[in-house]
Amino acid sequence: MLNEKSLSVSPDCSECPIRHRAVCARCETDELERLEEIKYYRKFEAGQTVIWSGDRMEFVGSVVSGIATLTQTMEDGRTQMVGLLLPSDFVGRPGRSSAAYDVVATTDLVMCCFRKAPFEEMMLRTPHIAQRLLEMTLDELDAAREWMLVLGRKTAREKIASLLSIIARRDASINQRDVEDRLTFDLPLTREAMADYLGLTLETVSRQVSALRKDGVIELEGKRHVTIPDIGRLLEEAGDDADGGVFA
Amino acid sequence: MLNEKSLSVSPDCSECPIRHRAVCARCETDELERLEEIKYYRKFEAGQTVIWSGDRMEFVGSVVSGIATLTQTMEDGRTQMVGLLLPSDFVGRPGRSSAAYDVVATTDLVMCCFRKAPFEEMMLRTPHIAQRLLEMTLDELDAAREWMLVLGRKTAREKIASLLSIIARRDASINQRDVEDRLTFDLPLTREAMADYLGLTLETVSRQVSALRKDGVIELEGKRHVTIPDIGRLLEEAGDDADGGVFA
DNA sequence: GCAAGACTTTGACGCAGATCAAGATTTGGA
DNA sequence: TCCAAATCTTGATCTGCGTCAAAGTCTTGC
Numbered sequence: 001m002l003n004e005k006s007l008s009v010s011p012d013c014s015e016c017p018i019r020h021r022a023v024c025a026r027c028e029t030d031e032l033e034r035l036e037e038i039k040y041y042r043k044f045e046a047g048q049t050v051i052w053s054g055d056r057m058e059f060v061g062s063v064v065s066g067i068a069t070l071t072q073t074m075e076d077g078r079t080q081m082v083g084l085l086l087p088s089d090f091v092g093r094p095g096r097s098s099a100a101y102d103v104v105a106t107t108d109l110v111m112c113c114f115r116k117a118p119f120e121e122m123m124l125r126t127p128h129i130a131q132r133l134l135e136m137t138l139d140e141l142d143a144a145r146e147w148m149l150v151l152g153r154k155t156a157r158e159k160i161a162s163l164l165s166i167i168a169r170r171d172a173s174i175n176q177r178d179v180e181d182r183l184t185f186d187l188p189l190t191r192e193a194m195a196d197y198l199g200l201t202l203e204t205v206s207r208q209v210s211a212l213r214k215d216g217v218i219e220l221e222g223k224r225h226v227t228i229p230d231i232g233r234l235l236e237e238a239g240d241d242a243d244g245g246v247f248a
Numbered sequence: 249m250l251n252e253k254s255l256s257v258s259p260d261c262s263e264c265p266i267r268h269r270a271v272c273a274r275c276e277t278d279e280l281e282r283l284e285e286i287k288y289y290r291k292f293e294a295g296q297t298v299i300w301s302g303d304r305m306e307f308v309g310s311v312v313s314g315i316a317t318l319t320q321t322m323e324d325g326r327t328q329m330v331g332l333l334l335p336s337d338f339v340g341r342p343g344r345s346s347a348a349y350d351v352v353a354t355t356d357l358v359m360c361c362f363r364k365a366p367f368e369e370m371m372l373r374t375p376h377i378a379q380r381l382l383e384m385t386l387d388e389l390d391a392a393r394e395w396m397l398v399l400g401r402k403t404a405r406e407k408i409a410s411l412l413s414i415i416a417r418r419d420a421s422i423n424q425r426d427v428e429d430r431l432t433f434d435l436p437l438t439r440e441a442m443a444d445y446l447g448l449t450l451e452t453v454s455r456q457v458s459a460l461r462k463d464g465v466i467e468l469e470g471k472r473h474v475t476i477p478d479i480g481r482l483l484e485e486a487g488d489d490a491d492g493g494v495f496a
Numbered sequence: 497g498c499a500a501g502a503c504t505t506t507g508a509c510g511c512a513g514a515t516c517a518a519g520a521t522t523t524g525g526a
Numbered sequence: 527t528c529c530a531a532a533t534c535t536t537g538a539t540c541t542g543c544g545t546c547a548a549a550g551t552c553t554t555g556c
Contacts, residue, residue, distance in 0.1 A: 072397045074487055080400040082393035093386050100390060127375040134382045138341050141385060142348060144392040145330035149320045151399035152328040152447025156543065191504065199400025201544055206505055223504065223552075239322055404513065439534060452513055454535055471522075471534060 038118040042111045044068075050091075050103040050111070057099045059113040060092030066109035067188045070101040071196060081197040082144070086170055090136050094120050107188050151199045154239055159198040160208045161238035164218065168228055183228040212237070286366040290359045292316075298339075298351040298359070305347045307361040308340030314357035315436045318349040319444060329445040330392070334418055338384050342368050355436050399447045402487055407446040408456045409486035412466065416476055431476040460485070 041064070044050055050068060051057060063085050070083035082101060085091060091103060091111070123129045150162050168183050177183065187194075191209075195202040212218050217237055219227040228234055289312070292298055298316060299305060311333050318331035330349060333339060339351060339359070371377045398410050416431050425431065435442075439457075443450040460466050465485055467475040476482055 070393070072393070074397070074401065076487075078401045080397040082396045095383055096386070101393070123379070124375070127372070127378060130375060130378040130382055131371070134378055134385060135343055137382060137385045137389060138344070141389045141392060144389060144396065145318070145320070145349070147396060148330045148392065148399055149322070149328040151396055153322065153326045190502095202504080203506085203545080204543055207543095210505075239324075438532095449514060450534080451515080451536085455513090458535075 038115045038122075040113055040115075042113055044105040044109040044111070046105060046107050046109075048105045048109075050105055050109070051099045053099055053102045055099050056097060057092060058116050060090070060094065060116055060119055061111045061113035062090045063087050064110040064112050066105060066107045068103055068105050068109055069189075069193065069197075070103055072101055079196050080199065081193065083140070084166075084197065089140075090133065092116070094123055094133070106190075106193060156198075156200055156204050156208050157211065157237065158239045159200060160194070160205065160212060161217070161234055162240070163194060163198060164212075164226065164228070165231070165234050165238050165240070168231065168234070183231060185226060187224045187226055286363045286370075288361055288363075290361055292353040292357040292359070294353060294355050294357075296353045296357075298353055298357070299347045301347055301350045303347050304345060305340055306364050308338070308342065308364055308367055309359045309361035310338045311335050312358040312360050314353060314355045316351055316353050316357055317437075317441065317445075318351055320349055327444050328447065329441065331388070332414075332445065337388075338381065340364070342371055342381070354438075354441060404446075404448055404452050404456050405459065405485065406487045407448065408442070408453065408460060409465070409482055410488070411442060411446060412474065412476070413479070413482050413486050413488070416479065416482070431479060433474060435472045435474055 042061075044066075053072070065087055068085040068091075069081050070085065071079050071081045073079045085103070093100075094116075123133070150159055154162060167187070168185065189197070191202040191205045194200075195205045198205065209218075209220070213220050216229070217233055219229060221227070290309075292314075301320070313335055316333040316339075317329050318333065319327050319329045321327045333351070341348075342364075371381070398407055402410060415435070416433065437445070439450045439453045442448075443453045446453065457466075457468070461468050464477070465481055467477060469475070
């Protein structure tokens, strides 16, 4: 299965998670080349909608850089975010022809896309791709279920702490350490987007963020830059085990 | 790929969804026979725990008959149901060694199980199985995300109506039509289990069920037997489009 | 550098659903 | 058949978060 060429990563693909995670180092050379043929990049600006719920979806792909959200909207306008897409996350469903959710770029976004039909065709012939996608989808399912606990049973304060701990842990690209080796990052979401993710109003989000700051759980510089002095404390506030449940 | 034997269903397997949905009519005869070798049935009584969160999980499988729930519990005892397993639903994750949730039988339950190691091994050699599991997992992910909207944004009354409409639509085995051709079924969940699914208290569930009855949206015979005079009305109460969103 | 719009904070008040409590109904075992 | 436990209903009261309102603070383009 393995050969030298499949292990090497060509420069233009060094940022492409699908190729890294699903394909590279596992498939035959000619499969890699076929995948290369149907691959292309798309860029979106912050605020742009990548795809509307119900639209025909003619590609699948994964996030290379930036952040996007998946949201559902009820007829009366209530909206719930159902997924946060960070670099390396996959978008799209083989076998489904239209999008089930709105996908919106919340920061500038680069996606690595594959035309859907040839990708599906290739999946049929390349078992590792389906297996890798299954693995990724099971991870997403776990994350969705973890989030159900947050939405159904946690208080507003716990919800905020849960969101901050997910962001602090999941997106290596925005995470830094400051001079004292504390976690520090820019929030990639507005208060309103946080509210949509957490099933709260933006006013409640704002109040609870202020409360966490006042209590020393987080530090804020401006509206968006967050520093976590003690990640264990934050996890406690989130109602998680100190060792972090599924996020560990 | 196809041959006569793979299309025929042996009697002892006529109820096994994995075989129907993932394997039958798609694989070679010898794969079918190997699958048969590692297959076994397990029965559980109502109330029994199938597996505890964190336990080593040495099988995967699917529900043949009965209903089970997936729940998460916080240290302080708050619990959230994160999945409802109806006949044909799959349990277990190839590649994961321990269970992430408690699985509890809420009615008498029959499961069709496969020993995990040989099943995984077989999955590697039989692309259709991974592809079928991917399809099923994507469906579960959609259901989980639909439920996030219910948990995050719907009122108590809408939540109850949403749960009833899911049960009314998804479990063909408990669904009947009465003499006037109206949907009618026994609720497979206690008020407490409904509360755990909906992120409510059991008192609120009881009150809202009573309210829906008083308003003629549902009819009750005893505590558990429900009749839906007008499914469109119920969907309206659930806040869904009359044509049902992802449940359509 | 300033005006307009987007985003955020804070306050006052109301309400949906939680909590606490008591009692009714159903189930099951001796 | 009867008692005990489980399940469900209903009422009274409390509270966390939503709603409405106003003002503060960033950002952007001119």
